[in-house]
Amino acid sequence: MEGLKMQKTLLIWDFDGVLADSERLWLQIWYDMLVQKRGLKLSEDEVQKYLVGLSAKTKCAYLNTYFNAEIDEDFISDVHTEEIRQIKTIMQPISGAKDIVADNAYAHCVATGGISKLTKLKLEKVGLWQTYIDEHNCFTSDMVQNGKPAPDLFLFAAKKMGYKPENCLVIEDSINGIKAALAAKMRVVAFIGAQNNNNESYAKLCKDTGAIAAFNTMPKLHQFLKNNNF
DSSP states (O other): OOOHHHOOOOEEEEBBTTSSSHHHHHHHHHHHHHHHHOOOOHHHHHOOOOTTTTHHHHHHHHHHHHOOOOOHHHHHHHHHHHHHHHHHTTBBOOOHHHHHHTTTSOOOEEEESSSSHHHHHHEEEEEEOOTBBBTTTTEEEEGGOOTSSHHHHHHHHHHHHOOOGEEEEEESSSSSHHHHHHHOOOEEEEEEOOOTTOOHHHHHHHHHHHHOOSSHHHHHHHHHHHHTTT
């Protein structure tokens, strides 16, 4: 059984910005909460450096270290309450993503910087929970010590799925996620089809960071996987 499974590539999916155009929603929530509750207005560069593609735990550590923001449990609770509201009312899936997840030429799992409770809600909203993704192939930042850009989450996911890093392909939208995949010694492809990322300069940045390629639609990504025998 183990040898048969290893014939397939394991696709390790990030969630926000990849399976749903949601990264921009969470960034806006964090940005607004920091302004309203802490009087802290981050620049565009600071948002990219301290918020994008990071777990809540890592965001908190950065904000408390570099801005003395005093992010506490009450602040995080308020963020999560607003995230839940937007998951239920605003968040939308990325077109075509489900078609790839449904392709059994590959093994699939999700490895996201989100926490377990919210990730289940997100996957339910995009129609993946209990159809293609469940508790056996869903891995979240609260399961490991260090979030992205550390490799912990991707290595944990691969180990639980029974795969070596060289037999995995990570699908990521953020620079921190790409760095995490590379640190895990995994191949990585960038998906840049989310609203915030869909431009040539960001595609170049992803490839310069180490992504094999960058795609702004899921059909293009799917064809690439087939053409290159992943």
